[in-house]
Amino acid sequence: MKHRIGRVEQEILREVNDILLKRVRDPRIEGVTITGVDLTGDLQHCKIYYSILSDKASDSQRAQAGLDHAKGLIRSELGQRIKIYKIPELTFLQDKSVQYGERIDELIRGLHESEKQ
Numbered sequence: 001m002k003h004r005i006g007r008v009e010q011e012i013l014r015e016v017n018d019i020l021l022k023r024v025r026d027p028r029i030e031g032v033t034i035t036g037v038d039l040t041g042d043l044q045h046c047k048i049y050y051s052i053l054s055d056k057a058s059d060s061q062r063a064q065a066g067l068d069h070a071k072g073l074i075r076s077e078l079g080q081r082i083k084i085y086k087i088p089e090l091t092f093l094q095d096k097s098v099q100y101g102e103r104i105d106e107l108i109r110g111l112h113e114s115e116k117q
Contacts, residue, residue, distance in 0.1 A: 009037040011082055016048060019077045020070075028066030035095045039088060046088040049095040060094055067092040 017034045036049040052063050071090050079087045 005039050005041065005043070008043065008082070008084065009039045012039070012046060012048070012078065013037045015078055015081050016074060019074050023077060024066075024070045024073060026066040026070055028062045029070065032063050032067065035097075043084060043086065044088050045091065047091050047093055049093050051095045051098050055099065064092065064094065 013034055013036070020029060020032060020034070031053040032050050034048060035051050038047040050063070050067065052059060071092070075087055075090055
């Protein structure tokens, strides 16, 4: 069963990225990239993780509002593209791992600079 969930997650990831590029015309979601999908075992709920290019909190809030607004369109498009019994409820969450990695890199650079002095 885990193998099937992984395949469905990959399919959702690919299709949502395509839908955002080709079907959703909301300027608030420009620069949004889907980074991961977490699907429950019963295929009823789906957490979709996204990242944005900007670090500003206002851009993050705008992107979240745009994705929440487009959730119905995205879900209906998924229903047409993916052949499963029931399309899961979608929840969009910002992926903080990119920002976390940048912070770690910044701290390491700071340590190297302090060693040079």
